Amino acid sequence: MPEGPEIRREADRLAKVLVDERLEDVSFGLPRLVQYESRLAGCTVSAIDTRGKALLTRFDNGLTLYSHNQLYGRWYVCQRDGYPDTGRSLRVALHTATHSALLYSASDIEVLDEDELAQQPFLRRAGPDLLSEDLSAKAVAERLRGSRFRRRALQALYLDQSFIAGVGNYLRSEILFHARVAPGASPQKLDDTAIARLGRSTMIIGRRAYRTAGITNPPSRVRALKAQGYKRADYRFAVFAREDRPCYRCGSLIRRTTASSRRLYWCPVCQAP
Known part of the structure; x- marks a missing residue:
């Protein structure tokens, strides 16, 4: 499933072709949303932002398209009416004069007014966005110390979107x-x-993943591994998906376990209890 940094990059890509543009045509592949086609056609896209793994496309008539990619959802951007060659089911089509999004x-798609948006279940329970300009290492540390979260095991807490929205499975392993x-x-x-270290790491890894399209290793390590001929899959992460391979810090073998029904990777020496 795409995590917060991937969804934010997707929003950036959509914003380049949609924001401040008038929609000439809108269509939905879900029958319950067809009623909104005429209400959105002719509108201008005023903003595209994210809350964790949810993407919010805002229109100048006060409506917002809420979408959550979940496991399989994917946005494509192409020239107007240049549909990609895919066997996927088309759910939303937003057409400007020059481009199609x-x-x-x-399947988790809704068109909501401001009141409905405030009551949307995912958004209501979501914590601060990992990539929000308002979030800081200090704020993360304060949430960790708060009565709501301080008794939770970190391996579960870092997948809870009410703690920090946008952290998913690979980010959990990499941050810890x-x-x-x-x-x-x-x-x-x-x-x-x-x-304090955990607060800083949350911010550093989250923002690094956004800047680098999902690479969480430090730039110096990435450069060194590239020079040795490693591919992206081999230099992308410090621990995630590196079971039984040596830790970059201490040389111990990375371990894999399951936590909250998701795979988790860690170093038994660097992360000793």
């Missing part, structure tokens, strides 16, 4: 490794130094 395979904390630890058992 097409959402395939997603970068912070040198054990996945099974809870914030209440960490000292102030570890909490």
